[in-house]
Each structure stands twice: as structure tokens, then as C-alpha cells.
Amino acid sequence: MQEIHKVCIIDDDPIFVFGLQRFLKIAHLGDEFIHYPNGKLALEGLRGYHEEHNSLPDLILVDLNMPVMDGWQFLEHFGRELNQEGQLVFIISSSIDMADIKRAKKFPFVKEFVYKPVTSEKLKQLVAKYSDPVV
Amino acid sequence: MHGVSDLVERIQRYEQLLESTEIGTWEWNVQTGEIRINERWANLIGYSLPELQPVNSETWLRFVHPDDRVRSDQAIERHLKGETEFYECETRLRHRNGKWVWMLDKGKIVSRNKKGEPEWLMGSHLDITYRKEREELLLHYNNLLDKSNEVARIGTWELNLDTLYAKVSRITREIIEWEEEGDIPLNKGIELYKEGPSRSSVIRAINAAIETGKSFDKECQLVTGKGTEKWVRAIGIPELENGTCKRVYGLVQDITEKNRMHSELVLKEQQFRNTFENAPNGMALISPEGNWLMVNLRLCEILGYTEEELLQKSFAEITHPDDVERDVQFGMELIEGKRESYQLEKRNIHKNGSIVWTILAVSLVRDSAGIPLHFIAQINDITREKQAHLEVASLLAVTREQNDRLLNFAHIVSHNLRSHVGNFSMLLDLIKLEVPESADNDFFPLLQQSTEGLQETISHLNEVVTFNSHQFEEMDDLDLNTFVKNALNVLNAKILDAGVEIENKIPQGCLIKGLPAYLDSILINFLTNAIKYRSPERKPKIHLSAIKSDPYLILRIRDNGLGIDLNLHGAKLFGMYKTFHGNDDARGVGLFLTKNQVEAIKGKIEVDSQVNVGTTFNVYFLNAGDP
Incomplete structure (x- = not known):
């Protein structure tokens, strides 16, 4: 399992983004964070990131309900243009609608559907699943 | 042998005579069974003599009506025994054309053998069909008259002004329930009429008939010999001889039943009229051509016209144009016998131009021969129900819309609240991790509890919302x-x-x-x-x-x-x-x-x-x- 250093958070709720970053740091799930408030800015930003680094952040966390371009649209574009083998993408959403969960399954690169609120408990489980066991 | 030739000559003369009449003759030897008939006899039943040859005892039997044979045999028997001077019987023979012809058959013993037994019988047949038919017709008419008198309860009477007694027929007797035999004296006859207007009017009528020769025809009441009260029609016709009235004859008819039925009919008609007039729903009789025959008060109220105004409108004029065709179509089907009745919801036009919603139920009345007489229509005003229905529908639409909005609201609330509450609990979690000593604060657990409570509430709210969409x-x-x-x-x-x-x-x-x-x-x-x-x-x-x-x-x-x-x-x-x-x-x-x-x-x-x-x-x- 690859180590997770760089984490991209796409969410329009700054409080959530703040809290999430703190949690992820505590859990050692990433040490460098990029934040985009909607899908459009995220796509543009990630294209630039990819050109510069010829790679993508180790983990991309995307919310579903966002203004301008929502999470679904972002995932469509991302899947077509930027996705690479082994890329980790999680959906983090307050939606508990079964329809959303089904829809998420259409994107094979989406590895997790994480419900808000994110708790330290949930993060511990994710860490166990995805981060380097040594850390 | 002069005597014989003389006899032969006489016989020939008679035969010639007979040939010129309509009489057929026969001769029958009782002892030998030999039979002779003449040409005329054969002619009577449509044959010539040679056609009937050989003539024997079977010949007559071939033609005679079976019902008459026995009677004829008995009459012959009586004559042969000497009980009668002649044999005489009316019998039917079958004519060649298939019809029965009536014969007056007469005969007599003309010779006897040495023992004195009858030998030759001579007889004749005379066609009496015409007379017989008239007789039968007369009998038939008499029977018919009796029967119709009986059925119509008409009796006859005849008052003889010389004796002041009246002859009465059987039916008359039955009507007046008179048991004494013989003619009825005038005064007793008059007393049968009920005292009061009935009796006095009959007395006046009879007097007038006798004095002025005027006929009368009255309906009056009588009390029969048994005390039954009856209504009768009494008709009297005076018969004048040299200007004086000798007799009055007439008829008496029992009309009690007719009167009763008539008054029942009047009552029924009255009841129908009352029902019709005062029915709580609109009712009308409509001719097969679509014109009003009768309309009731309620219908006038429903449509806003007076009775006179409404009767001058055709049904099409008070029907919404879009609904006329359907109504006419159903009406035709009634007349054609394709259906017994129909019911439909339609729009009528009120006198003031507004639309009146009605339920129309129509059936067709036919006479005993099946000819359509008129439609009976019942019309109920359902405008209010219709409006109520429309109101309910619009209320339902409003309710649906509100329900949708509510659901939408619940969605938004549950989603947005969840985000915020999620943040709350996340931040509390973080504080506990990063600033552990803050958890010792008295407010911290309370804050945490409130957050959890809020979270639970939202999660329930969400269950309700998702339930509706599942x-x-x-x-x-x-x-x-x-x-x-x-x-x-x-x-x-x-x-x-x-x-x-x-x-x-x-x-x-x-x-x-x-x-x-x-x-x-x-x-x-x-x-x-x-x-x-x-x-x-x-x-x-x-x-x-x-x-x-x-x-x-x-x-x-x-x-x-x-x-x-x-x-x-x-x-x-x-x-x-x-x-x-x-x-x-x-x-x-x-x-x-x-x-x-x-x-x-x-x-x-x-x-x-x-x-x-x-x-x-x-x-x-x-x-x-x-x-």
C-alpha cells in the first residue's frame, strides 16, 4: 500500500475542510493538503498539478453537493481525463441516499463512500485500510 | 198386363218429374241390400251416376258424415219398426269438392214381402245446405249476442203499457238479482231504483217516454232484490202505435265495475299527477320527437323557466350544445329498442345562461302495441355536487403541492442540518483530541449531548423523508x-x-x-x-x-x-x-x-x-x- 502524503479535498464547506484536515493530520493520513471549493476549480487545479508533477495527489476526497460543478460531474471529467491506475478517490458526503451509493459504484476508481460526519473512529478504520502500516 | 205398362208409364213420368227437380232419389231393398239411386242423387254430391257405379250399400256410407250416420240409422230403425210414418233425418254428405252438404233425407216403406216384413224403401235427398247454414249462423249470432250481453252485463226488458208488466231477460234478472219468476210489475221495477235522485230521474224518464215518445239513457243507482247497490246504465226506447205509446223496451247494463275502475283510474292519475308535480327531482314527459309534453315544478326551478316558457322550448334548446348529440343518440336507441333506459351526466342551460349540471335518467313508455308514446325523464340538479367535486380536486392539487413542498423542505432541512451537525460533532471530536483538558469543562458533555440529540432527530427526519421516496x-x-x-x-x-x-x-x-x-x-x-x-x-x-x-x-x-x-x-x-x-x-x-x-x-x-x-x-x- 502506497504512503499517503498529498491529499486533495474538494468541498465547499470550509469548516468541514478545516476539521477534516486536522483529523487527517492526527491520523497521519497525509501531510500536504490542497483544497478546491468546487468541481470546476478542482479539475482545473488538478490538470495544472498533473502537468507540473506528472502525477496526482495520493488521495482525492470529493464532496457531492457543491456549487458550479458538483461531485458527479467532477468524477465524470476526472475519470475521462486524469485518472490513472491505482489512484485513490473517496467520496465524502452527507448524503445517505441509496441512489447516490449506487451511482458511486459506476466509478470504479471511487474506493470509498464516507458519510459525514467524519469521526476519528471512521478515520482510524480508513487509516488501517490504506496507510502504510509502519506509520 | 195393361196394369203393368200403366205402372211403368207412371213411374217413368214420376222419374221425369223428379229429374227436373232438385231431388235425388234412392230405393233400398232392406231384405237384399240392393240399392238404386238416380242421376240427380249423384249430381247432389258432384258426381254423375256412372261415376258412382257400382252402387251398393257401401255407396252411402262412403259419403255420409260419421256423426250423422248413427242418427240416420236410428231414424230408419224406428220407421222399420212402424213407430214412424216416415223416415226423416237431416244428414251431411261429403261433396266432391270436399265440403259437407246438408241433405234432408226422407223415405218410406213402399213394399213388404209375403211375411209382411218391409222390403223396399223409397226415399229422396233434398239439398238443404243453404237453410242449414242460415240456421247455424242465426244460432251463432244469438249465442254471440247472449255472450256479449253477458260479458257487457247488458240485459233487455220490455214494458207492456197495457198490463204495466215488464218482461226481462236472464241477464236483466241477474243484474237486478230478481228471484221471483215471471214478469215484473212496473211499480216494483221502479222501486228497484235507489230512492232519491236515481229513482226520481227514472220515473221522469219513463213518463216522458210514454207521454212524448222520448228515449232515455241514464246512469243511475239501484238496489237489487238482494239489497246490493249497483250502478247501471238504463236505456229506454218507446214504441209508438198510431201516436200512442204501447210499449217501452230497453237495456240495462251493470256499470258498477266500470265505474269503480274509472274512479280508480282517476285516483291513480291523480296520484301520478301529485307525484309528478311535487317530486323533489325534475320530471318531464317528452314526445318521441323531443318536445316537452309535461314538466314539473322542480324542473322549472332547476332551469329557471316558468312552465309555459319551458313547454315552448325543445329539449335541445336547454341542453349544452356539446351534450345534445349524445342525448339524441341514446334517445334513438330507446326508440329502436336497443336499450331499456339510459342515464347520463349532462349540462343544461339555465334561463340566465349559466350551466346547470344534471343527471338525466330516461326511459321510454310504449303502448300495448309497442308504439312509443313518450319518454319519461328524471332530471337531478348536481351542480353543487359538481362544484364540490371541483373544489375537492383543486384542494387535492393544493395539498399535493404542499406535500411536495414539505417533502422538498424536509430534504433540504435534513441535508443542510446534517452538514452543520456533522461539523459540530466533528469539531467537538477534534477539540477532545487536540485540547483534551477542554473536555473537563462542565459545558463540554452538555454540548456533546445536544449535538447527538440533534443528530438523532435529523436521522429520524431523514428516515421519514426516505420512506416516502421508497x-x-x-x-x-x-x-x-x-x-x-x-x-x-x-x-x-x-x-x-x-x-x-x-x-x-x-x-x-x-x-x-x-x-x-x-x-x-x-x-x-x-x-x-x-x-x-x-x-x-x-x-x-x-x-x-x-x-x-x-x-x-x-x-x-x-x-x-x-x-x-x-x-x-x-x-x-x-x-x-x-x-x-x-x-x-x-x-x-x-x-x-x-x-x-x-x-x-x-x-x-x-x-x-x-x-x-x-x-x-x-x-x-x-x-x-x-x-
Whole structure:
């Protein structure tokens, strides 16, 4: 399992983004964070990131309900243009609608559907699943 | 031998004479059976003599009517015995044309043998068909007259002014119920008429007939010989001889029944008219051509016209143009006999131009020969119902819209609140991690509790919202026991914790119709409730059983817990956010949702409970197989 250093958070709720970053740091799930408030800015930003680094952040966390371009649209574009083998993408959403969960399954690169609120408990489980066991 | 030639000559003369008449002759030797007939005899029944040869005793038998043969034989017998001077009988013979012709058959013994026995009989046949037919016709007419008199109850009488006695016919006697035989004296006859106007008018009429020769025709009452009161029609016609009246003859007809029927008819007509006039619904008689014949008051009110105005309108004029054709079509079908009646909802036009919604019911009356007489129409004003219906429809639309908005609102609330509350709890979590000493603050646990409470509320709210969007999914056959076991597993920790004794008596193989998620939720809710509201005074027990009650399978969940005062809480037991126990985390939304879920899979819930004894829920599921 690859180590997770760089984490991209796409969410329009700054409080959530703040809290999430703190949690992820505590859990050692990433040490460098990029934040985009909607899908459009995220796509543009990630294209630039990819050109510069010829790679993508180790983990991309995307919310579903966002203004301008929502999470679904972002995932469509991302899947077509930027996705690479082994890329980790999680959906983090307050939606508990079964329809959303089904829809998420259409994107094979989406590895997790994480419900808000994110708790330290949930993060511990994710860490166990995805981060380097040594850390 | 002069005598013989003389005799022969005489016979020939007679024969010539007879030939010129219509009389057929016959001669019959009784001893030998030899028979002779003349040409005329053969002619009477349409043959020539040679055609009937050989003539013998069978010849007559071939033609005679079987009914007359016996009579003829008897008459011959009597003559042969010497009882009669002549043989005479009217008999029918079959003519060549197939018709029966009547013959007057006469004969006499003309010679006897040496022993003195009759030898030769000579006789003649005369065609009397014409007379016989007239006689029969007369008899027939007489019978007919008698019969019609009888049927019409018409009797005849004839008053002789010389004797002042009246001859009366049988029917007259029957009508006046007069038992004494013989003619009836005038004064007694007059006394039969009922005292008062009837009697005085009859006396006046008879006097007038005698004095001025005037006929009369009166309806009056009489009291019969047996004391029965009757209505009769009395007709009298005077017969004058040289200007003086000698006789008065006339008829008497019993019209009691006719009068009674007439008055009944009048009564019925009156009743019909009353019903028609005062009916609470509009009624009309309409000619087959579509013109009003009769309209009642209510119909006038419905349409706003006076009776005179309405009678001058055709039905098409007071019908909404779009509804005329349908009405005419149905009317035609009635006339053509394709249907007995019809009913339709249509629009009429009120005198003031507004639309009146009506229900029209029409049937057709025919006479005894099946010719259409008129339509009977019943018209009910349903404008108010129609308006009410429209109002209900618009209310329903408003309600739907509001419901949609509410649902939308609930969606937004649940989503947005969830985000914020999520943040709250996340931040609290973080504070605890990063600033552990802040958790020692008195406010911190309170803040945490509030957040959790808010979170739970939102999650319930969300269940309600998602419930509404999950309807109309197809139901599966579910094994009740599998789901119960699963629910018990989920609740295992709570069950052990509270020391609940579970007794599961649900038979194997109970299949019900349902949605898996709902059944899970329903079972967990009931079981959770049963555990939560256990009595601290007893060891908690939950008994589960199932029985079949077509078309349901009833799951019974019985506990020995606190119980619910149904008198107090029954009505709101399944209401949203109702709690009945002092219990802190009592959540009413559970039962509300459960009830909705059970109903969504076409089931129902019954509850029976006694405070401090326990509660039994009977949950009806659609049965999907035999237990």
C-alpha cells in the first residue's frame, strides 16, 4: 500500500475542510493538503498539478453537493481525463441516499463512500485500510 | 198386363218429374241390400251416376258424415219398426269438392214381402245446405249476442203499457238479482231504483217516454232484490202505435265495475299527477320527437323557466350544445329498442345562461302495441355536487403541492442540518483530541449531548423523508423466521444487557410479502420497544408467535413490560414524536415509521396493552405461503 502524503479535498464547506484536515493530520493520513471549493476549480487545479508533477495527489476526497460543478460531474471529467491506475478517490458526503451509493459504484476508481460526519473512529478504520502500516 | 205398362208409364213420368227437380232419389231393398239411386242423387254430391257405379250399400256410407250416420240409422230403425210414418233425418254428405252438404233425407216403406216384413224403401235427398247454414249462423249470432250481453252485463226488458208488466231477460234478472219468476210489475221495477235522485230521474224518464215518445239513457243507482247497490246504465226506447205509446223496451247494463275502475283510474292519475308535480327531482314527459309534453315544478326551478316558457322550448334548446348529440343518440336507441333506459351526466342551460349540471335518467313508455308514446325523464340538479367535486380536486392539487413542498423542505432541512451537525460533532471530536483538558469543562458533555440529540432527530427526519421516496417497490416473499433471527442478532447486546428472555414460537417456513429493509426495520423497532419499555419489577420476557388468518399472517409480539394506557394514548400511539413513558430516549418516530412501513407492504398493526402488565402488538403481513 502506497504512503499517503498529498491529499486533495474538494468541498465547499470550509469548516468541514478545516476539521477534516486536522483529523487527517492526527491520523497521519497525509501531510500536504490542497483544497478546491468546487468541481470546476478542482479539475482545473488538478490538470495544472498533473502537468507540473506528472502525477496526482495520493488521495482525492470529493464532496457531492457543491456549487458550479458538483461531485458527479467532477468524477465524470476526472475519470475521462486524469485518472490513472491505482489512484485513490473517496467520496465524502452527507448524503445517505441509496441512489447516490449506487451511482458511486459506476466509478470504479471511487474506493470509498464516507458519510459525514467524519469521526476519528471512521478515520482510524480508513487509516488501517490504506496507510502504510509502519506509520 | 195393361196394369203393368200403366205402372211403368207412371213411374217413368214420376222419374221425369223428379229429374227436373232438385231431388235425388234412392230405393233400398232392406231384405237384399240392393240399392238404386238416380242421376240427380249423384249430381247432389258432384258426381254423375256412372261415376258412382257400382252402387251398393257401401255407396252411402262412403259419403255420409260419421256423426250423422248413427242418427240416420236410428231414424230408419224406428220407421222399420212402424213407430214412424216416415223416415226423416237431416244428414251431411261429403261433396266432391270436399265440403259437407246438408241433405234432408226422407223415405218410406213402399213394399213388404209375403211375411209382411218391409222390403223396399223409397226415399229422396233434398239439398238443404243453404237453410242449414242460415240456421247455424242465426244460432251463432244469438249465442254471440247472449255472450256479449253477458260479458257487457247488458240485459233487455220490455214494458207492456197495457198490463204495466215488464218482461226481462236472464241477464236483466241477474243484474237486478230478481228471484221471483215471471214478469215484473212496473211499480216494483221502479222501486228497484235507489230512492232519491236515481229513482226520481227514472220515473221522469219513463213518463216522458210514454207521454212524448222520448228515449232515455241514464246512469243511475239501484238496489237489487238482494239489497246490493249497483250502478247501471238504463236505456229506454218507446214504441209508438198510431201516436200512442204501447210499449217501452230497453237495456240495462251493470256499470258498477266500470265505474269503480274509472274512479280508480282517476285516483291513480291523480296520484301520478301529485307525484309528478311535487317530486323533489325534475320530471318531464317528452314526445318521441323531443318536445316537452309535461314538466314539473322542480324542473322549472332547476332551469329557471316558468312552465309555459319551458313547454315552448325543445329539449335541445336547454341542453349544452356539446351534450345534445349524445342525448339524441341514446334517445334513438330507446326508440329502436336497443336499450331499456339510459342515464347520463349532462349540462343544461339555465334561463340566465349559466350551466346547470344534471343527471338525466330516461326511459321510454310504449303502448300495448309497442308504439312509443313518450319518454319519461328524471332530471337531478348536481351542480353543487359538481362544484364540490371541483373544489375537492383543486384542494387535492393544493395539498399535493404542499406535500411536495414539505417533502422538498424536509430534504433540504435534513441535508443542510446534517452538514452543520456533522461539523459540530466533528469539531467537538477534534477539540477532545487536540485540547483534551477542554473536555473537563462542565459545558463540554452538555454540548456533546445536544449535538447527538440533534443528530438523532435529523436521522429520524431523514428516515421519514426516505420512506416516502421508497414506496411502490415490488415486494418479495420473505421468510419471517430468518428476519426475526437476524433482528435478534442485531439486538443481541441489548437483550443480554437487559436479561430479556426471548421465546420464539414462530413456525418454520412462514413466508410473507414485504421489502427486506422494511421488515428489518419493523422487527427491530418492535423488539427494541419491547426491550426498552420493560418493567423494572419483572424479568423481561418477549414472546413471538405467528398465526395465519387469510389473507394475512399475523406476527404477535407480546411483552410483559410497562404497558401503554390506550385510553389515554391510543389515538396518538402511532403519531410522530409521541412518547408515553418517562423514559429519556423515548422516541415516538419509531412507531410512526413502523406503522407506515407495515402499511406500505399492505399490512396493518393492532395493539393491545395493559398498564404494568404488558403490550401485545399484532402485526398483519400479507401471507405468501402456508406456515
